[in-house]
Amino acid sequence: MQSALQQRQAPDQPVIGSTPVLLFHQVSKWYGPVIGLNQVTLELRPGIMGLVGPNGAGKSTLMKLATGQLKPDIGSVQVHGINAWSADSRRFVGYCPDVDAFFEEMSGREFVTAMARLCGFRRSEAEERAQAVLQRVGMADRADRRIGGYSKGMRQRIKLAQALVHDPELFILDEPLSGIDPIGRQEMIALLHSLARQGKTLLVSSHELDALEKLTDHVAVMTHGRIAAVGTLSKIRAMLDDRPLSILIATSQPRRLAQALLSMSNVVGIEFIRDDSLIVRAIQAHRFFSKLNTLVLEEDFDIWHLETIDGSAQAILGYVLGKK
Numbered sequence: 001m002q003s004a005l006q007q008r009q010a011p012d013q014p015v016i017g018s019t020p021v022l023l024f025h026q027v028s029k030w031y032g033p034v035i036g037l038n039q040v041t042l043e044l045r046p047g048i049m050g051l052v053g054p055n056g057a058g059k060s061t062l063m064k065l066a067t068g069q070l071k072p073d074i075g076s077v078q079v080h081g082i083n084a085w086s087a088d089s090r091r092f093v094g095y096c097p098d099v100d101a102f103f104e105e106m107s108g109r110e111f112v113t114a115m116a117r118l119c120g121f122r123r124s125e126a127e128e129r130a131q132a133v134l135q136r137v138g139m140a141d142r143a144d145r146r147i148g149g150y151s152k153g154m155r156q157r158i159k160l161a162q163a164l165v166h167d168p169e170l171f172i173l174d175e176p177l178s179g180i181d182p183i184g185r186q187e188m189i190a191l192l193h194s195l196a197r198q199g200k201t202l203l204v205s206s207h208e209l210d211a212l213e214k215l216t217d218h219v220a221v222m223t224h225g226r227i228a229a230v231g232t233l234s235k236i237r238a239m240l241d242d243r244p245l246s247i248l249i250a251t252s253q254p255r256r257l258a259q260a261l262l263s264m265s266n267v268v269g270i271e272f273i274r275d276d277s278l279i280v281r282a283i284q285a286h287r288f289f290s291k292l293n294t295l296v297l298e299e300d301f302d303i304w305h306l307e308t309i310d311g312s313a314q315a316i317l318g319y320v321l322g323k324k
Contacts, residue, residue, distance in 0.1 A: 020045055021170050021201040022066055027075035029061055036061035038225035044203055048196050050212045051205040052317055053222035059205050062222070063172050066203065067095045079170060091119070094163035098174040100155055104148035108139055108158045111147060115162040133164040138187055152179030171195065171202045177211045189215050209314040221320045228320050236316050243319050244268050244281040250305035254278050257301055264291055279309070
């Protein structure tokens with residue numbers, strides 16, 4: 001089990017320039033007359049990539065193709081250069097589904113051990129691996145209880161344990177933080193970060209964008225079966241320079257500052273929210289902040305708080321999908 005726990009230094013974010021661990025090339029998938037995935041090309045390298053998008057965007061189809069549960073109608077999906085539909089690719093993949101699929105009468109330990117046995121490990125090694133991953137996900141002291149009596153958070157931990165047990169290179173995680181209490185969520189985020197530092201590749205789908213933002217800055221945004229955008233949250237936001245960014249500014253001279261800001265061509269609106277604060281709506285954010293810096297220095301404005309208030313994953317998702 002030493003190899004499963006061995007630490008290797010690697011960044012939490014995808015490594016640029018490394019060989020793709022997961023590669024989608026011009027992939028399409030139909031369900032009868034309905035298209036689930038439409039000409040998707042995507043590369044994943046060591047690190048954590050978030051997957052976001054509304055219901056019906058194609059996220060589940062993409063993850064099922066990556067794990068070999070579905071076969072593409074057009075294009076190819078490869079894991080370490082191996083066809084994802086083939087049995088050989090499965091040893092590289094750990095899958096944590098959103099939907100529970102347990103033998104409810106089993107204990108957590110029995111279930112994870114059984115999953116290790118299905119991966120081909122002898123009983124003694126399967127038991128050792130099960131104990132190690134149960135300890136790692138914080139379930140060692142509850143592993144002998146029946147799964148049917150587990151809480152939602154405990155079931156999530158067991159699902160992650162079975163995904164870890166064969167020490168794969170690629171993790172496909174569908175809503176892994178769902179149902180976990182705040183303390184457990186922080187522990188889970190720390191665990192996923194530690195996997196990334198080991199050089200693992202993680203694709204994490206989540207509707208909880210606040211939690212996802214704490215996990216990774218790199219996201220792929222899906223809509224209508226297509227990849228609408230891929231990159232860091234800041235880079236995706238930069239692609240939307242024609243969309244106004246909202247900036248909260250607190251100052252002792254809000255009206256004088258507002259008057260000066262309105263002379264800038266890339267300021268499209270200002271709203272006063274308190275006696276000492278205003279929200280500025282500006283396009284071409286980099287140019288705006290450069291001009292603001294010059295203005296503050298030249299005019300000696302007293303600013304004690306400056307914050308972008310719609311640069312979050314939730315706001316970016318809305319922008320990319322064309323929402324207000």
